[in-house]
Amino acid sequence: MIKIGEYNILKPVRNTSVGVFLGDDEGTEILLPNKYVPKDFEFEKSLEVFCYLDHEERPVATTLTPKIKRDAFAYLEVADINKFGAFLDWGLEKQLFVPYREQHEKMEVGKAYLVYCFLDEKSFRIVASSRLDKFLSNQEVNFKVGDEVNLTFWRKTNLGWEVIVNKNNKALIYHDAIFGKVDSGFRTKGFVKKIREDDKIDVSLQPEGIRMLEPTADLIYNELIERGGYLKMNDKSSPEEIRLVFGISKKAFKKGLGVLYKAKKIIFENEGIRST
Numbered sequence: 001m002i003k004i005g006e007y008n009i010l011k012p013v014r015n016t017s018v019g020v021f022l023g024d025d026e027g028t029e030i031l032l033p034n035k036y037v038p039k040d041f042e043f044e045k046s047l048e049v050f051c052y053l054d055h056e057e058r059p060v061a062t063t064l065t066p067k068i069k070r071d072a073f074a075y076l077e078v079a080d081i082n083k084f085g086a087f088l089d090w091g092l093e094k095q096l097f098v099p100y101r102e103q104h105e106k107m108e109v110g111k112a113y114l115v116y117c118f119l120d121e122k123s124f125r126i127v128a129s130s131r132l133d134k135f136l137s138n139q140e141v142n143f144k145v146g147d148e149v150n151l152t153f154w155r156k157t158n159l160g161w162e163v164i165v166n167k168n169n170k171a172l173i174y175h176d177a178i179f180g181k182v183d184s185g186f187r188t189k190g191f192v193k194k195i196r197e198d199d200k201i202d203v204s205l206q207p208e209g210i211r212m213l214e215p216t217a218d219l220i221y222n223e224l225i226e227r228g229g230y231l232k233m234n235d236k237s238s239p240e241e242i243r244l245v246f247g248i249s250k251k252a253f254k255k256g257l258g259v260l261y262k263a264k265k266i267i268f269e270n271e272g273i274r275s276t
Contacts, residue, residue, distance in 0.1 A: 004052060005069060005119055006070050007050050018033060036061070049063055050062050050063075050069070052126055053125060053126065054093075068090050070126060071117065072116070073114060078111055085103070096115075097128070102127065102129035103131070104131050115132075136164065138199040143165075143192055145194060146192060147191065149165050150166050150190075151171075151187065151188050151205075156184075159172060163190070172200070172201070173202070189226070217263075230274045230275075235254045238250075260273075
């Protein structure tokens with residue numbers, strides 16, 4: 001079955017004046033317009049395409065890559081507004097519709113919002129919503145304390161930031177556990193700190209073993225993790241580079257490195273540092 005709002009791998013079935021029709025194993029066909037047919041197209045090879053509804057609500061395929069797909073979150077900018085709702089730029093010709101009833105706050109042109117993309121079962125249209133609470137639940141979690149998880153920053157509160165965990169759950173990361181600038185839509189890795197009996201979840205940006213280190217070490221380690229576990233900087237880096245990346249002095253930077261090294265959280269490698 002061809003899935004609307006998702007990527008599908010389909011076989012070319014027939015060529016027409018308007019484009020190539022692609023089909024699945026069940027015999028369902030969808031049009032790939034000529035402008036999206038690859039130059040190296042071969043009739044014998046299957047294509048991975050994104051399927052959605054065009055301006056006339058007809059199923060259509062494209063080789064463009066959207067900024068969001070069905071059942072996912074993304075931070076998107078409002079391109080237009082009319083009496084029915086807002087329209088987001090998601091990288092395709094037809095903009096992504098957000099009905100007024102699905103807006104947590106009234107959206108404005110030029111501003112970006114964290115939204116969830118889903119299939120509206122009544123209209124069979126792909127739409128988005130900024131009312132994210134109804135798409136998140138902590139009654140079922142597929143992780144445990146200490147696990148590494150994917151985080152998407154959602155909204156700021158008095159205690160800290162609410163974040164989306166692994167696209168299904170929501171959690172809180174306290175202000176004193178965040179070093180550096182973050183904003184809604186920011187994505188990073190994190191660690192499960194606590195799963196409470198009331199279904200509330202706490203997360204942090206570093207493993208539990210690093211949590212009690214002084215703030216400069218936290219700052220360095222957080223940046224290290226965000227860059228995939230390797231940072232081409234060490235105690236010989238220039239004061240200018242250190243201040244540009246971390247906003248701290250070289251003396252403070254070296255102290256932080258020392259704390260991390262003693263805690264066996266880093267090793268020095270190839271003119272930089274790597275997490276252990």
